[in-house]
Amino acid sequence: MKSKIYLIKILIVVINIVVVWRLYDICIVNHEKYEYLSSITNEKIIESNTTLRGRILDCKGNVLVDNKGIKVLYYTKIPEIKLSEEIKIAESLAKVIDLNDFRVTDLQINEYVYKKYKTDIDKRINKEKLKKYNERKLNENDYLNYKYSLITNEEKTSISNLEVYIYNLMNSGYSYQDKVIKKNLTDEEFTMINEMNLSGIRVDIDYVRIYKYDTSLNQIFGSIGPITKENKAKYLNNGYKLNSIVGVSFLEKTYEKYLKGSARKYKIKSDNTLEVVDEGKKGNDLVLTIDIDKQIKIDNVLKEEIINAKKSPNTKYYNGSNIVVSDPTNGHIIAMSSYEYNNGALNYNTIGILKNSYTVGSVVKAASMSTLYKYNAIPGDRVRDACVKLFSQNEKCSWKSLGIINDIDALAFSSNYYQFLGAIKLSGMEYKYNMKFNPARDDFNKYRDYFKTLGLGSKTMIDIDGEDVGILGSMISGDLLLNLTIGQYDTYTTLMLNNYIATIANGKCRYKLKIADSIVDESSNKRVINKDEILNNYEISDENYTRIKAGLRKVVTNGTAAYYMDKKYNASGKTGTSETFYGGANTYTKSFIAYFPSDDPKYALTIISPNISYKNSTSNYKYPINSKLSRKIANILFEN
Known part of the structure; x- marks a missing residue:
């Protein structure tokens, strides 16, 4: 028994020594350290709503x-701020800032005046009214209105509507949210507010996006704003605040996670x-594949030609053209313009380049x-161009008789x-005049x-939200299959056409199109975040590919696009x-696709107008906008 008591005494002594040593360490040896740790543990930290986002640059570093x-x-x-303090803040701010286009209601004025002068107003309450209220013979709303009626004219005129408005801004929404009192403070207002040292008041620098060039690309750079309701959970789970921009x-x-700052x-x-x-901390700069110098020049020639076209006959229904230029060796978008x-x-x-699709005609023939x-x-090596006549259908012909081809x-x-x-042969049949032609859906496929x-x-x-895939016709018939082969059935976007001609240009594979390539951090370190990617291979024999190239080359040398580009x-x-x-009118849509130089393609060009x-009874004139644009664009692309 005595030994147990002895052990307990020893244990008590050891514990006391540890406690004393710990107190000595905290209070004397590492006093500053623990004081700092205590302060940061109990500190209340708040964050600004906006961050300094990364810039968006072109391929040469232009902002x-x-x-x-x-x-x-x-x-x-x-936390625990008093009503009187908030009223004092509103009163003080109203004296130094100007706000336009605000309004307050009579109820808001009465509520504020009552809160400000509550002690004086409550002294005027009739005892009978108070008794009725306490006995629940007078409801809350009526009792409040009664108290508001006790407000004197002097009390009302002692406050400004701006003071009321600021107070209501301070107490709107959730209590934990930052409240914006005024944007675009003047330097004078900024100085006076800083000198006041008002509780909970701060002047922060918020950032808005500015576009350095007047270009159609501005539309696809996108915008910034508050978190939407449908994305709330995603952003909160990633450490954002509810009121983050x-x-x-x-x-x-698309590139929020790179552009956002801290x-x-x-x-x-x-x-x-x-x-x-x-x-x-500033966000990363986003580097695009766009060449802004070429982009601006292409924008300008497009605007010029749209105006010229609208001055010409038969352009009543014409509203603009789409242009895409890419590098066929990797899928990089160099310029894209639409007005x-x-x-x-x-x-x-420019959004129309992603979303709007068209029947594009003979550009699909490759x-x-x-x-x-x-x-x-x-069909054969020597075919005399003519017309096809199917049962119960009108003749379908080429745009003119082309002889032996x-x-x-x-x-x-x-x-x-x-x-x-060729379509009839692919379907397992041989053409005969007035034949019945009923291809299977598999032939369309x-x-x-x-x-x-x-x-x-x-x-x-492409790395831009909203790309459309066009429309595939759902009906099948012999006539519709023939239409499909000449671009008169399914619809395609301008981007698709560019992807198509770029694939033929490189002869090997189809690259995904992209407009963003890399990021640059605050230390000027560059990192590719959107790698070049092959989507699939171009499945064609070398011999047949050579013939496709020969046909497309001949289009420009002495075919239907003989005047579309300088021969050099x-x-x-x-x-x-x-x-x-x-x-309600029958119209014509013109398309042009090209790559150049033919032996070492550097550019893939698409134009849709x-x-x-x-169609009308007075004129069949078609303004040659695509040929005019293609000549000018080629000159721009090869400028030094």
Whole structure:
């Protein structure tokens, strides 16, 4: 028993020694360390709403999208702040800031005046009224209105509407949220507010995006804004605040995780004023594949030609054209431009390049011919161009009689007849005049599946939200299969056409298209974040590919695009005209695709001009906008 007591005494002594040593360590040896740890543990830290986002640059480092700082007056409700203090803040701010276009209601005025002068007003309450209220013979709302009626005119005129408005801003929404009192503070307002040292009040620098160039690309850079309701959970799970400003569309949204910076942090001091403890960090710069010098020049020639076209006959339904230029060796977008003509004004329509699809006419014939090669359905080496007549259908012919042609000539001079014969042969039949032709859905799929490997009817996988895939016709018939082979059935976007001609240009594979390539951090370190990617191979024999190239080259040397480009650029391409409809009228849509130089392609070009003319009884004139644009664009691309 005595030994147990002895052990307990020893244990008590040891514990006391440890406690004393610990107290000595905390209070004497490492006093400053523990004082600091205690302070940061009990500190209340708040963050700014906006961050300094990374810039958006072109491929040469030119700044396309930058930040502009604006002074914003914020109020953050401090825990346990008194009503009288908040009223004092509102009163003080109303004396030094100007706000326009605000309004307050009579109820808001009464509520504020009552809170400010509550002690005096409550002294005027009639005892009978108070008794009725306590006995619940007078409801809360009526009792409040009664108290508001006791407000004197002197009390009402002693406050300003601005004071009321500021107070209501301070107490709107959730209590933990920062409240914006005023944006774009003047330097004078900024100085006076800083001198006041008001509780919970801070002037922060918020950033807005500014566009450095007037270019149609501005539309796809996207915008920033508050977190939307549907994305709330995703952002909160990734460490954002509910009132954070994020990328909400296009490139700003796609590359949010790279562009976002870290927020400035403030400590709430003991006197309830705020002190900056972390300045935050700028986001990464996003480097695009765009060449802004070429982009601006292409924008300008497009605007010029749209205006010229609208001055010409038969352009009643024409509203603008789409242009895409890419590098066929890797899928990098160099320029993309689209404008829409509306009552004399030209508006950005670059989103239309992603979303709007068209029947594009004979530009698809290189894909159709490639399909015929795959299925050994080439009509022959010497075919006399003519018309096809199917049972119960009108004759279907080429745009003119082309004489004796082979596959290369059929591409160069755009024979419809040659494609029609090939489609019938692919379906396992031989053409006879007035024949019944009922192809299977599998025959449509043979074309469509091969078209997709070239980019027609499949997404280009460009890194911009909202890309459309066009429309595949659902009905099948002999006449519709023939239409499919000449670009008069399914619809394709401008991006798809560019992906298609770029795939033919490199002759090996289809790359995904991309507009962003890499990021640059604060230390100027560059890192590729969107790698070049092969989507699929171009399945064609060397012999047949040589013939496709020969046909497309002949289009530009002495075929349907003989005047589309200066011969020194050694271009290959294909023109297309489709019969379309707009506003109840029969219209024509013109398309052009090209790559150049033919022997070492550096550029893939696509132009679509929807509804450039329409059928009418007075004129069949079609303004040659695609040829004018292609000549000018080629000159721009090869400028030093």
